[in-house]
Amino acid sequence: MPRVKGGKTTLKRRKNLLARVKGFRFGRGTKKREAKTAFLHAGAHAFAHRKDKKNDFRRLFNIKIGAASKALGVSYSKLINLLKVKNVELDRKILADLAENNPETFKQVVEFVK
Numbered sequence: 109m110p111r112v113k114g115g116k117t118t119l120k121r122r123k124n125l126l127a128r129v130k131g132f133r134f135g136r137g138t139k140k141r142e143a144k145t146a147f148l149h150a151g152a153h154a155f156a157h158r159k160d161k162k163n164d165f166r167r168l169f170n171i172k173i174g175a176a177s178k179a180l181g182v183s184y185s186k187l188i189n190l191l192k193v194k195n196v197e198l199d200r201k202i203l204a205d206l207a208e209n210n211p212e213t214f215k216q217v218v219e220f221v222k
Contacts, residue, residue, distance in 0.1 A: 169204035176207030180218045190221040 122140050129136060129143040129150075136146035174184035182190070191198065198206075198217065206214040 166200060169200040172204040172207050173200060176211065176214055177218060180215060182218060182222070187218065187221070194221045196221060 125140065125143050125147065126138070129147050131137060132143070132146050132150075135142045137143065170184065173187065177184055177187045196217070203214070203217070206217065
């Protein structure tokens with residue numbers, strides 16, 4: 109059987125890999141071996157940080173709600189407790205949005221649960 113050289117396939121594979129690491133700094137954007145390791149590490153970090161993003165946003169929502177509720181004379185923890193007691197099913201994302209963009213509506217929600 110004749111020998112098959114992998115020229116076309118190898119070049120295509122290398123070109124696709126380098127396209128995925130375009131913009132990476134130093135040799136990681138131009139050299140195949142460094143590009144491969146950089147790409148694998150980038151994927152691992154992207155996976156982990158997609159999970160972390162949820163926690164980051166929840167923390168931000170809590171800060172926004174806390175700041176707005178303090179201005180109305182209620183602490184964050186008391187507000188969340190009052191919402192649960194009154195069975196108001198607004199999640200933190202919605203409350204944070206109300207606190208930031210519609211302070212009048214947020215004030216009405218706080219007055220309702222008081």
